[in-house]
Amino acid sequence: MNILVIGSGGREHSLTWKIAQSDLTHDLYVAPGNGGMEDIATCVELDAGNHDEIVSFCQEKNIEFVVIGPEAPLVDGLSDRLVSENIKVFGPSASAAILEGSKGFTKDLCAKYNIPTAAYGRFKNAANAKAFVADKGAPIVVKADGLAAGKGVIIAEKVEDANAAIDDIFGGQFGDAGAELVVEEFLSGEEASFFVLTDGKNILPFGTAQDHKRVGEGDTGLNTGGMGAYSPAPVMNDEMIERTINEIIVPTVKGMAEEGRPFKGVLFAGLMITEKGPELIEYNVRFGDPECQCLMMRLKSDIVPLLMACADSTLDQMTAEWSEDVSLNVVMAANGYPGSYKKNTEIKNLAQAGATDNIMIFHAGTKKDGDRTLATGGRVLNITAVAPSVTLAKNDAYQALDKIDWPDGFCRRDIGWRAVERENN
Ligand code: AMP
Ligand code: GLY
Numbered sequence: 001m002n003i004l005v006i007g008s009g010g011r012e013h014s015l016t017w018k019i020a021q022s023d024l025t026h027d028l029y030v031a032p033g034n035g036g037m038e039d040i041a042t043c044v045e046l047d048a049g050n051h052d053e054i055v056s057f058c059q060e061k062n063i064e065f066v067v068i069g070p071e072a073p074l075v076d077g078l079s080d081r082l083v084s085e086n087i088k089v090f091g092p093s094a095s096a097a098i099l100e101g102s103k104g105f106t107k108d109l110c111a112k113y114n115i116p117t118a119a120y121g122r123f124k125n126a127a128n129a130k131a132f133v134a135d136k137g138a139p140i141v142v143k144a145d146g147l148a149a150g151k152g153v154i155i156a157e158k159v160e161d162a163n164a165a166i167d168d169i170f171g172g173q174f175g176d177a178g179a180e181l182v183v184e185e186f187l188s189g190e191e192a193s194f195f196v197l198t199d200g201k202n203i204l205p206f207g208t209a210q211d212h213k214r215v216g217e218g219d220t221g222l223n224t225g226g227m228g229a230y231s232p233a234p235v236m237n238d239e240m241i242e243r244t245i246n247e248i249i250v251p252t253v254k255g256m257a258e259e260g261r262p263f264k265g266v267l268f269a270g271l272m273i274t275e276k277g278p279e280l281i282e283y284n285v286r287f288g289d290p291e292c293q294c295l296m297m298r299l300k301s302d303i304v305p306l307l308m309a310c311a312d313s314t315l316d317q318m319t320a321e322w323s324e325d326v327s328l329n330v331v332m333a334a335n336g337y338p339g340s341y342k343k344n345t346e347i348k349n350l351a352q353a354g355a356t357d358n359i360m361i362f363h364a365g366t367k368k369d370g371d372r373t374l375a376t377g378g379r380v381l382n383i384t385a386v387a388p389s390v391t392l393a394k395n396d397a398y399q400a401l402d403k404i405d406w407p408d409g410f411c412r413r414d415i416g417w418r419a420v421e422r423e424n425n
Contacts, residue, residue, distance in 0.1 A: 019303060
């Protein structure tokens, strides 16, 4: 079968790498892809926002299955359009992708179906939002309702900071995404990412992971898309997994079906494990990046039938086999990220760095220029290792990373610190 993957990040490189290993895959395309994917797929310059262009390409190349990586095309209805053209797709409809597209929608769903999450209010004007903040006190969390590329969440330590965030959001900081906002209680605990595949009715748990969102060591500094991750997340023990499924995932999947918005695809629950147990911070309607890279390294099963079963409503017939090993990845980003950074700087020694069997270097913001690899984005490389423990995977990942010659890039040196502490205690 001919398959098209939509996206250009490390997440899509790892999905494409895994899809390329399937016996079911014939021609494999990725749009637009990046500098690391050219050996495993044909990269094509298509605009995911131009649905006509994507459909024409699928018809011309006989694409039978499209896997959509990022959230924006899902919220924008690309999945619906492909389905209407009889092209099978992995990724939810726009009406279900609202779980990521509107934080207020998700909070209301949680309230209606009794799903544990932080107490909240939804606001369309600053005065009411500020009155809520004054009533609840700080710390408190202010969130733009819509998609804001991971930047729309402000954790306010003081009431004045929350008020300033409210003014900034209603002042247009995030454009239309900030026409409405959510203010919610601050949750303390340990964060974890939990993934399930679902066909709208059945669910298949699809792994746990822990990301490192802050740019600086010791979880300090600005929020980023994620500076490194490992899977599984030890905090998600059997009891927490069972509770998450029963208290959060099942009511969501049932609730979405009842609302006439059946969710088909991967549901990524961002959780806070509090003293009371798992609470939902947010839903994403796609795989996490860089969490996906860790999952793909541990997944032993062929991924194509699993993704297709979400579209075909046959997930009850599927199981997934996982390696017992741990996977850990470290993101290399361009100096200056998440602020401004230089583009087109050269990265050397990638082949040597990735030569070991248990290492994969997934690319994100890179392009090829002849034989040279150039950095074109903020997050640029994911150095990913599998090993029997987090401590070992961490050592191997950094050993590989240290072979890379890229003076214009940096990484955090402490990815996996919580799990390493657990392993060594
Ligand atoms: P989100 O984009 O909703 O995942 O938020 C980004 C990050 O902000 C999360 O990964 C958490 O670290 C933090 N965060 C969001 N909501 C809360 C909350 N209610 N309490 C504590 N931290 C939060
Ligand atoms: N790594 C977090 C995310 O993909 O949203």
